[in-house]
Each structure stands twice: as C-alpha cells, then as structure tokens.
Amino acid sequence: MKIITVLGARPQFIKAALVSRELRKKHTEIIIHTGQHYNHELSGIFFEEMKMPIPDYNLGIGSDTHARQTGQMMIELEALFLKEKPDVVLVYGDTNSTIAAALAAVKLHIPVAHVEAGPRMNDKAIPEEVNRVVTDHISSMLFRPTPVCMDNLHREGLTQGVYLTGDVMLDCFLHFSKEAEKRTGIMDNLAIEQSDYLLATVHRASNTNTEENLREICKAFIELSKEIKLVFPVHPRTEKYLKQYGLYQALKNTPNIHLIKPVGYLEMLVLTKNAGKILTDSGGLQKEAYFAKLPCITLDTVSAWPETVEDGWNIVVGEETVRQQLRRENIINAVRSFEPNKKQQNIFGNGKAAEKICDSLAC
Ligand code: UD1
Ligand code: UDP
Numbered sequence: 001m002k003i004i005t006v007l008g009a010r011p012q013f014i015k016a017a018l019v020s021r022e023l024r025k026k027h028t029e030i031i032i033h034t035g036q037h038y039n040h041e042l043s044g045i046f047f048e049e050m051k052m053p054i055p056d057y058n059l060g061i062g063s064d065t066h067a068r069q070t071g072q073m074m075i076e077l078e079a080l081f082l083k084e085k086p087d088v089v090l091v092y093g094d095t096n097s098t099i100a101a102a103l104a105a106v107k108l109h110i111p112v113a114h115v116e117a118g119p120r121m122n123d124k125a126i127p128e129e130v131n132r133v134v135t136d137h138i139s140s141m142l143f144r145p146t147p148v149c150m151d152n153l154h155r156e157g158l159t160q161g162v163y164l165t166g167d168v169m170l171d172c173f174l175h176f177s178k179e180a181e182k183r184t185g186i187m188d189n190l191a192i193e194q195s196d197y198l199l200a201t202v203h204r205a206s207n208t209n210t211e212e213n214l215r216e217i218c219k220a221f222i223e224l225s226k227e228i229k230l231v232f233p234v235h236p237r238t239e240k241y242l243k244q245y246g247l248y249q250a251l252k253n254t255p256n257i258h259l260i261k262p263v264g265y266l267e268m269l270v271l272t273k274n275a276g277k278i279l280t281d282s283g284g285l286q287k288e289a290y291f292a293k294l295p296c297i298t299l300d301t302v303s304a305w306p307e308t309v310e311d312g313w314n315i316v317v318g319e320e321t322v323r324q325q326l327r328r329e330n331i332i333n334a335v336r337s338f339e340p341n342k343k344q345q346n347i348f349g350n351g352k353a354a355e356k357i358c359d360s361l362a363c
Contacts, residue, residue, distance in 0.1 A: 001027045001362065004086040004105075006077065007055070008036030008097025011284045013046035014265055015092045015115060015168045018175060018354040020052060023090075026362065029053075030084055034073045034097040035060040039236060045264040050176065066096060066127060073100035081108050088113050088141075088361065094132035106138040113361060115168060117142035118149025119283070119304040127205060128283075128304075143357050146347050148307050165356040166349015169284060173269070173291045174351040180269035187274060190258050192229055197258075198335065199275035201282050202299060203235035211245050212324035214238075217299060218247045220331035221279075225256035227336075231271055233262045277335060286314055293344065297334045301325050312342040 003023060007016055016031075023029045033055035037043045047054065059076045061069060077100060081089065089105035091098045092115045102112045117136050121129050136142060136158060144150050145167035153162055187193065200221065207213045221230055232251070234242070242248040252259050263271065269288075272278065278289040279297045283304040289296035290308045298309075301318035308314035315338045318325040 001087045004030045005090045006101035008034035009095045012092040017050035018171045022354045022358045031055040033058040041262045070096045070100045074104045077104040094128035099131040102135040111140035113141035114139040115143045118144040118153045120152045121302045163360045166353040168353045170348045180266040183266045186267045194274045195276040197229035200232045200279040204281040208241040213326045216326045216328045220328040229256045231258045307347045313340045
C-alpha cells in the first residue's frame with residue numbers, strides 16, 4: 001500500500017515517529033512536511049533525535065493567518081496527491097496541517113486515516129477543536145486513543161472505521177525513555193534535581209493572545225518561584241507575546257525561573273520525568289504528565305483529555321469566563337495543594353498503538 005503521511009507541527013513529528021517505522025516494514029510511505037513549524041528546535045531536531053526519515057517533500061508554507069496557511073497547504077498538497085496517487089493519506093492530531101491534508105485528500109476521493117481521533121473540548125473558538133471535528137468527519141479510518149474518544153465519536157454518529165489503538169504518544173514515551181537517559185546533562189546545566197522544580201509550557205492561542213491570561217500565568221510563575229524552581233521552555237509564539245506585553249524581561253530576571261528555548265523530545269522527556277509537578281496548556285504534555293505519574297495543572301478552561309482529570313491526576317484551573325480565564329491565585333493554589341491520590345487506570349493503552357494502527361490500515 002502507498003501511504004502519504006502529512007506532518008507540519010512539533011507534536012505530529014513525535015506522534016508519527018514510531019508509526020512511520022512500523023509502516024515502512026510492510027508499506028511504502030511518503031512523508032510531506034507542510035513547513036508549518038520550521039525552526040530547528042520545533043522541527044528538524046525531532047527528525048534527528050527520533051531517527052525519522054527525512055520528508056520526501058517540504059512545502060515550506062510557514063506561519064500565516066489560519067485561512068491563508070491552511071489554504072496554501074491545500075493547494076500544494078492537492079498537487080502532490082495527484083502526482084503521487086496514494087492509497088491513503090495519514091494525518092495526526094488537530095493542527096492546520098491536519099485539516100488541510102484531510103480536506104485536500106477527501107475531495108480527491110482518497111481515504112483519510114486520522115491518528116488521535118475523538119478528543120473534544122466542545123468549543124469552536126479553539127482552532128484545534130474545529131480541525132479535529134472536521135477531520136474526524138471526513139476520515140474513513142479513525143484511530144482513537146481512549147474509550148472516551150470513542151464515546152465522543154459515537155455521539156456524533158461516527159461508528160464506522162473506528163479502531164481503539166491506544167495512544168502513540170505512550171509508545172514514544174516508553175520507547176525513547178532509555179535514549180533520554182543519555183540527556184540528563186540538561187539537569188546539571190540548569191542546576192535542577194529530581195522533584196525540586198516545576199515544568200511549564202504555554203502556547204494555546206487563548207493564553208497567548210489574551211494579555212490578561214498570559215499576565216496572570218507569569219505572575220503566578222513569579223510568585224511560585226519564591227518556593228520552587230520553574231523550568232519554562234518557551235514556544236516562539238509565546239516568546240513573541242511575552243515580549244509584546246512587556247512580560248519577558250521580568251520572567252528572565254527572576255532567579256528561580258529558567259526561561260529556555262524549546263528543547264528536543266529527549267531532553268523534554270528528562271525534564272518531564274524528573275519534574276515535581278507540571279503546569280501546561282499543551283494536550284500532549286498533559287498526557288505525558290500522566291504517563292510519568294506526575295500531577296498536572298492544566299492552564300486552560302477545559303482539558304482535551306478529561307480522562308486524566310477524572311482519574312485524579314490532572315486539575316483544570318481556568319474559569320469559563322468570556323475573556324480572562326486564568327487567575328494567578330487558582331494556579332498558585334493548585335500547585336500548592338493538588339496531589340493525585342488514586343491509582344492510575346489504564347487509559348492510554350499498552351504502548352503498542354503504532355503496531356495496531358499499521359495492522360488496521362492493512363486490513
Ligand atoms: C500549532 C498548532 C497547535 C499545536 C502547536 C504545537 C494550529 C492551529 N495550531 O500551534 O495545535 O499545539 O502547533 O506546538 O495548527 N513560529 C515560529 N517558528 C516556528 C513555528 C511558529 O516562530 O517554527 C511562531 C510564529 O510567530 C507563528 C506562531 O509561532 O506565527 C504560531 O505558529 P503556528 O504554527 O501558527 O501555531 P502554534 O501556536 O505553533
Ligand atoms: N515538547 C518538546 N519540547 C518542548 C516542549 C514540548 O519536545 O520544548 C514536546 C512534549 O513533550 C510533547 C509535545 O512536544 O511530546 C507536545 O507538543 P505541543 O505542546 O507543542 O503541542 P500539543 O500537544 O499541545 O498539540
């Protein structure tokens with residue numbers, strides 16, 4: 001079978017790494033990188049560290065408004081799909097690269113297979129929600145990581161071609177953990193030790209584009225840094241807004257806060273596994289906190305992974321208000337008091353999602 005995999009953003013490179021390895025045992029895979037993420041620390045480093053094949057095509061689309069970015073991707077993907085004539089187009093997650101590839105393929109009557117189908121946040125103001133709902137509805141094969149995702153798909157009438165595979169991010173977490181042990185130098189460089197720091201990431205549009213939210217997050221981080229160190233690998237979108245709102249320098253000058261460039265997957269695994277607690281608005285990192293059996297404080301009004309909240313390992317601190325959703329006292333209180341007290345359920349499968357996806361694709 002000839003499969004075209006379309007990738008574009010950091011979490012997609014991670015999700016595809018082991019599926020791609022597995023696919024290539026039996027099938028022909030062509031990788032198209034849309035170029036949505038282009039900085040080395042958001043793109044190239046993942047291909048190197050996870051030993052992924054170099055993309056066959058890189059469209060170099062780059063950053064733009066949603067419509068222009070997605071539209072440009074569709075135009076270029078359509079041409080390549082016509083040229084390469086794949087049997088199936090494989091997409092991951094919920095980015096603009098995902099929806100662009102799915103739409104371009106379905107209109108050429110090429111079946112779309114969607115890895116990480118089914119999470120729902122039930123809010124159309126979230127760009128990723130639009131991307132994942134539309135992609136699910138135009139896909140022929142839906143690889144859903146958790147039972148909750150299946151319930152969501154069923155509620156929307158999506159019952160055909162749905163496969164429970166477990167989560168490919170758990171595959172990666174388990175597979176790359178040993179390799180990551182060689183990267184513990186980052187802990188020495190930052191002068192941090194196991195459990196003596198918080199790990200934080202922020203990049204959701206609702207947090208970066210609303211000044212009050214980003215301001216409250218920064219104030220909470222500065223307040224917390226009086227009690228504990230905080231490591232904050234900063235996404236370029238966030239860096240841009242921190243500077244625009246005049247918040248960057250205050251964070252940079254706070255002694256216990258390590259404001260660092262985004263790191264590669266292996267160093268991120270080291271930082272995650274050794275953290276005391278995790279603060280994030282990233283869907284992927286919420287799952288990784290769960291894999292690492294660490295308390296997660298979600299800097300959002302809703303989690304894409306409510307299973308982790310229900311299981312007692314994740315707390316959502318945002319409030320459902322029109323504009324400002326995050327308040328520093330809620331973040332600080334959660335860090336001080338939130339402690340998971342339940343044994344974990346087996347929510348995300350057994351680390352064999354990549355194999356299951358490849359087996360299902362072939363059937
Ligand atoms: C995108 C995805 C989001 C995913 C995230 C993973 C969409 C709508 N959003 O968000 O779902 O969680 O990737 O990290 O697809 N930039 C750079 N260098 C880069 C890439 C981006 O400087 O290599 C800056 C640019 O200023 C750009 C901004 O970051 O405008 C946002 O990039 P974009 O890809 O549009 O969205 P993300 O926030 O990265
Ligand atoms: N990640 C990384 N380096 C960083 C920050 C995050 O490798 O500096 C990894 C993280 O461990 C997870 C993935 O990127 O595997 C999550 O991607 P991101 O937060 O960009 O997107 P989301 O999951 O929210 O879509």
